[in-house]
Amino acid sequence: MTQWLEVCDLTEIPKLGARVVNHGALAIAVFRNADDEVFALEDRCPHKGGPLSQGIVHGRRVTCPLHGWNIELIAGCAVPPDEGCAREFPVKIEAGRVWLDPVAAASAVA
Amino acid sequence: MDMSTPAKKMKLVMVGNGMAGVRALEELLKLAPDLYEVTVFGAEPHPNYNRILLSPVLAGEQTVDDIVLNPLDWYSENNITLHVGQKVVKIDRNARAVETEDGMRVGYDRLLLATGSNPFILPVPGADLPGVIGFRDIADVDAMVQASSQYQHAVVIGGGLLGLEAANGLMKRGMQVSVVHIGPWLMERQLDEPAARLLQKSLEEKGMKFLLQKQTAELVRGESGRVCAIKFKDGDSAPADLVVMAVGIRPNTELAESSGLHCNRGIVVNDTMQTFDPRIYSVGECAAHRGIAYGLVAPLFEQAKVVANHLAQHGISRYQGSVTSTKLKVTGIDLFSAGDFMGGEGTESILYSDPIGGVYKKLVIRDNKLVGGVMYGDTVDGAWYFSLLRDGKNINELRDHLMFGQDHCGNLGHSGINKAASMTDDMEVCGCNGVCKGDIVKAIREKGLFTLEDVRKHTKASGSCGSCTGLVEQILAVTVGGDYSATPKTKSMCGCTEHTHEEVRAAIRQNKLLTIPQVQEFMQWSTPNGCASCRTALNYYLISTWPGEAEDDPQSRFINERAHANIQKDGTYSVIPRMWGGNTTPSELRRIATVAEKYNIPTVHVTGGQRIDLLGVKKADLPKVWADLDMPSGHAYGKALRTVKTCVGSEWCRFGTQNSTQMGIDLEKAFFKMWAPHKVKLAVSGCPRNCAEVAIKDVGIIGVDSGWEIYVAGNGGIKTEVAQFLIKVKTEAEVMEYSGAFLQLYREEGRYLDRTVHYVERVGLDYVKKKILDDHEGRKALYERLVFALSVEKDPWLERTQEGKYAQEFAALTV
Ligand code: SRM
Ligand SMILES: Cc1cc2nc3c(=O)[nH]c(=O)nc-3n(C[C@H](O)[C@H](O)[C@H](O)COP(=O)(O)OP(=O)(O)OC[C@H]3O[C@@H](n4cnc5c(N)ncnc54)[C@H](O)[C@@H]3O)c2cc1C
Ligand code: SF4
Ligand code: FES
Numbered sequence: 043m044t045q046w047l048e049v050c051d052l053t054e055i056p057k058l059g060a061r062v063v064n065h066g067a068l069a070i071a072v073f074r075n076a077d078d079e080v081f082a083l084e085d086r087c088p089h090k091g092g093p094l095s096q097g098i099v100h101g102r103r104v105t106c107p108l109h110g111w112n113i114e115l116i117a118g119c120a121v122p123p124d125e126g127c128a129r130e131f132p133v134k135i136e137a138g139r140v141w142l143d144p145v146a147a148a149s150a151v152a
Numbered sequence: 153m154d155m156s157t158p159a160k161k162m163k164l165v166m167v168g169n170g171m172a173g174v175r176a177l178e179e180l181l182k183l184a185p186d187l188y189e190v191t192v193f194g195a196e197p198h199p200n201y202n203r204i205l206l207s208p209v210l211a212g213e214q215t216v217d218d219i220v221l222n223p224l225d226w227y228s229e230n231n232i233t234l235h236v237g238q239k240v241v242k243i244d245r246n247a248r249a250v251e252t253e254d255g256m257r258v259g260y261d262r263l264l265l266a267t268g269s270n271p272f273i274l275p276v277p278g279a280d281l282p283g284v285i286g287f288r289d290i291a292d293v294d295a296m297v298q299a300s301s302q303y304q305h306a307v308v309i310g311g312g313l314l315g316l317e318a319a320n321g322l323m324k325r326g327m328q329v330s331v332v333h334i335g336p337w338l339m340e341r342q343l344d345e346p347a348a349r350l351l352q353k354s355l356e357e358k359g360m361k362f363l364l365q366k367q368t369a370e371l372v373r374g375e376s377g378r379v380c381a382i383k384f385k386d387g388d389s390a391p392a393d394l395v396v397m398a399v400g401i402r403p404n405t406e407l408a409e410s411s412g413l414h415c416n417r418g419i420v421v422n423d424t425m426q427t428f429d430p431r432i433y434s435v436g437e438c439a440a441h442r443g444i445a446y447g448l449v450a451p452l453f454e455q456a457k458v459v460a461n462h463l464a465q466h467g468i469s470r471y472q473g474s475v476t477s478t479k480l481k482v483t484g485i486d487l488f489s490a491g492d493f494m495g496g497e498g499t500e501s502i503l504y505s506d507p508i509g510g511v512y513k514k515l516v517i518r519d520n521k522l523v524g525g526v527m528y529g530d531t532v533d534g535a536w537y538f539s540l541l542r543d544g545k546n547i548n549e550l551r552d553h554l555m556f557g558q559d560h561c562g563n564l565g566h567s568g569i570n571k572a573a574s575m576t577d578d579m580e581v582c583g584c585n586g587v588c589k590g591d592i593v594k595a596i597r598e599k600g601l602f603t604l605e606d607v608r609k610h611t612k613a614s615g616s617c618g619s620c621t622g623l624v625e626q627i628l629a630v631t632v633g634g635d636y637s638a639t640p641k642t643k644s645m646c647g648c649t650e651h652t653h654e655e656v657r658a659a660i661r662q663n664k665l666l667t668i669p670q671v672q673e674f675m676q677w678s679t680p681n682g683c684a685s686c687r688t689a690l691n692y693y694l695i696s697t698w699p700g701e702a703e704d705d706p707q708s709r710f711i712n713e714r715a716h717a718n719i720q721k722d723g724t725y726s727v728i729p730r731m732w733g734g735n736t737t738p739s740e741l742r743r744i745a746t747v748a749e750k751y752n753i754p755t756v757h758v759t760g761g762q763r764i765d766l767l768g769v770k771k772a773d774l775p776k777v778w779a780d781l782d783m784p785s786g787h788a789y790g791k792a793l794r795t796v797k798t799c800v801g802s803e804w805c806r807f808g809t810q811n812s813t814q815m816g817i818d819l820e821k822a823f824f825k826m827w828a829p830h831k832v833k834l835a836v837s838g839c840p841r842n843c844a845e846v847a848i849k850d851v852g853i854i855g856v857d858s859g860w861e862i863y864v865a866g867n868g869g870i871k872t873e874v875a876q877f878l879i880k881v882k883t884e885a886e887v888m889e890y891s892g893a894f895l896q897l898y899r900e901e902g903r904y905l906d907r908t909v910h911y912v913e914r915v916g917l918d919y920v921k922k923k924i925l926d927d928h929e930g931r932k933a934l935y936e937r938l939v940f941a942l943s944v945e946k947d948p949w950l951e952r953t954q955e956g957k958y959a960q961e962f963a964a965l966t967v
Binding site for chain 1: 609610680683707715719721723961
């Protein structure tokens with residue numbers, strides 16, 4: 043039961059950056075890395091809820107702006123030794139447009 | 153684990169299942185977990201354990217189980233085939249295979265020799281008798297514990313670190329112990345005579361006996377066939393049911409030599425830890441790097457990192473040697489030594505001696521740098537001295553206080569709680585992250601941590617402001633024994649590169665590199681696009697080296713500098729507009745009031761920097777708030793010029809000698825928009841009463857009747873540091889030029905995230921004086937470069953409100 047919603051043009055997300063996408067009360071960070079891959083995580087750091095969208099993106103990771111945890115953009119889990127995961131959402135690029143499924147949160151890992 | 157991998161893995165065989173080798177495997181697993189099929193041979197019948205802690209095990213303070221570093225599960229979880237109790241006796245280099253004593257044969261593509269070393273056994277008659285052992289492994293400890301339950305007299309040959317730890321342990325096990333030592337005093341490789349005498353005295357008080365300047369002639373066989381006595385060259389003798397030889401170690405090169413590898417006091421390796429056979433690497437005590445075989449774990453762990461990097465085929469790192477320091481792990485004895493502690497020609501020594509109180513300290517200085525030191529009885533500052541020594545810091549300005557330790561060099565907020573050993577588990581170590589001593593000790597024990605970096609990663613202690621670093625290092629030293637802080641002399645920028653800040657800056661300048669990807673490619677970064685710590689530094693280095701040419705990269709700026717406002721814990725932002733020199737007007741205040749009401753800004757706060765902070769602004773509102781305020785950016789969020797505090801000065805104050813307010817306003821307008829390695833704060837006071845607190849500013853100016861005094865490199869933050877007098881000048885134009893030149897020097901040479909105080913501490917005030925005071929042309933050129941750099945900068949708030957730059961940054965999307 044996927045519900046793909048069109049978000050924006052890929053170019054509207056800065057390379058090595060992110061945009062916040064609001065869906066009702068939910069804030070989702072949609073990231074774009076140097077290789078033009080996109081990733082979507084709930085905009086809440088597993089540490090103390092920091093806005094991951096505001097972090098620095100490198101490789102397939104983002105560094106949280108509040109206390110510097112590194113979060114894997116795939117699956118949303120903190121790089122060890124830190125522990126915890128941010129919810130991941132399905133996201134894809136089609137013909138240069140970014141699509142997001144804000145409902146089917148991929149298996150939220152505890 | 154991964155059965156589906158079609159490509160055949162390469163085979164890595166490791167000989168020696170000890171501390172250095174296993175550490176190398178751990179590092180390799182981090183970098184390339186699936187590259188090799190790994191087989192490990194260990195002669196001992198145990199998984200990898202912490203050899204260093206054999207001393208506390210012998211003393212009965214810990215058990216063998218406590219000191220296991222990698223339990224058998226670890227090997228299987230990581231798909232490593234482990235053969236314990238199997239000694240490798242042959243390397244067939246042509247066929248690329250190793251053979252064990254039992255005849256097992258395993259092929260390799262890469263071989264890692266980590267065979268450690270063997271205790272040196274004095275070649276005296278009787279050295280092979282039962283009851284004569286070294287102190288190296290669990291078997292030796294078992295033999296000592298066994299002997300202590302049956303016999304009375306133990307003799308330890310060798311009054312060095314290992315010997316004294318063995319003697320202490322045996323004494324704790326109830327034996328009568330004599331230490332035989334050939335030198336005139338104990339531990340002569342680590343201690344000078346006064347320190348060694350204090351040590352001897354306190355060990356004697358514990359019941360240890362010493363036979364100094366004695367040379368062993370023979371070990372005598374008793375009726376049972378076991379050793380029973382020791383005879384000396386001078387004819388004396390002593391009873392001995394157990395003899396522990398601790399006179400030194402020899403790199404274990406037997407296997408390497410028998411297979412024709414070049415050895416010279418160790419298996420000879422190059423800076424990539426490769427032996428003369430390119431398929432064979434070596435790390436640990438068995439390896440001789442630039443003629444040195446290290447005998448402490450800290451340098452060995454550095455080697456392990458390097459070898460892992462090459463085995464993982466990253467091929468970028470080099471081992472360049474280490475500086476080491478020593479701590480003795482005898483409970484109740486505090487001793488520390490490092491570097492050239494004897495001193496001699498060309499050096500000066502600072503001494504502190506209190507024989508009654510049992511405290512002795514000696515610091516050896518050459519060319520204004522600390523080159524060695526020895527401490528007995530009070531080693532609180534050992535880690536600090538060691539870091540001064542390792543970094544080659546200029547200590548000229550610390551000199552007067554140096555002997556009294558770090559606390560006397562201005563470390564607020566932590567005084568009184570710095571004796572790691574005497575702290576209780578619930579005492580807080582890291583105030584920033586709320587980490588207590590117990591948390592750190594637990595992490596070190598349970599996770600097998602050895603380095604400051606590891607402790608930082610796991611516990612966050614010392615990871616923020618860093619002021620508790622020394623304390624964390626001490627806890628590390630106390631908990632695991634030894635000293636683990638040693639790192640190669642030069643520190644790389646971060647884990648993404650081997651290069652130092654200085655090397656990177658030089659490359660940017662010399663090769664006119666203009667973008668971050670260019671730098672990363674040119675300098676062979678090991679990660680695709682760096683990390684949060686190197687990218688921010690690189691961005692600063694680029695824009696400060698090539699103003700107007702290198703383009704600022706917002707994605708390599710910390711969020712505060714990307715949003716031009718400070719992020720708060722709830723994800724909102726704060727806005728601090730500039731109020732030149734702390735002056736404001738009714739109209740500005742009215743605008744601020746209006747904005748605060750219009751945008752429902754919950755908190756309006758007068759800051760410590762003489763201006764007003766609006767806290768709790770939503771990100772989307774930022775451009776509107778700036779536009780309505782119609783005031784310049786205060787850069788309160790940036791590694792940039794922050795405030796210039798002033799007092800009311802001669803315009804109003806009855807004591808004022810100069811118009812300090814105007815001077816401050818002029819300075820702030822001149823240096824407005826200045827990015828720097830860290831934040832920069834200035835102040836101007838109108839007389840020496842100093843109401844603007846210039847003594848703790850990066851540049852502080854005091855008006856006096858005959859002109860202006862300029863002070864530099866003060867700091868009022870984590871570590872309060874009083875600014876130092878630079879020069880007195882007559883005119884305002886001179887104030888501008890000298891201050892500007894100093895700031896430009898710092899901009900060009902300071903490491904990212906070093907404040908002026910750290911920069912000046914590193915290069916020395918004399919150097920700064922040479923550049924700013926003596927070299928008139930140089931000063932003018934520095935000032936001109938600053939003026940040019942500032943001429944191409946724009947007010948970021950204006951750019952965003954008027955030109956709509958980076959509008960996307962502030963606008964959220966909705967689906
Ligand atoms: C707002 C203010 C406190 C206040 O309400 O008065 C403040 C607030 C913060 N300070 Fe400060 N400092 C403020 C004056 C100071 C002062 C006093 C001064 O400037 O005269 C100091 C000591 C003087 C000094 O810097 O030498 C000070 C020493 C620090 C430090 C320690 C710096 C150091 O080198 O040791 C930090 C941490 C850092 O920068 O890494 C810090 C960091 C911070 C941060 C940026 C923490 C952060 O990263 O979020 C705070 C941001 C709050 C915000 O969003 O506005 N703040 N901070 C002051 C703003 C002044 C301004 O108008 O720009
Ligand atoms: C009692 C004691 C106290 C110490 N205290 C400190 C201290 O406070 N601080 C500090 O930094 N250092 C200390 N050290 C030194 C530290 O333990 C060593 O530097 C470190 O263990 C060396 O690591 P390694 O891997 O090179 O050798 P080891 O840890 O000795 O490992 C080598 C392993 O290889 C095995 N081996 C050898 N040849 C073969 C073969 N042919 N086939 C199979 N296996 C083989 C050996 O059995 C051994 O297990 C201490 C050492 C001792 C003994
Ligand atoms: S600095 Fe001196 S003159 Fe200026 S306000 Fe303070 S006391 Fe008055
Ligand atoms: S909230 Fe993300 S690191 Fe703390």
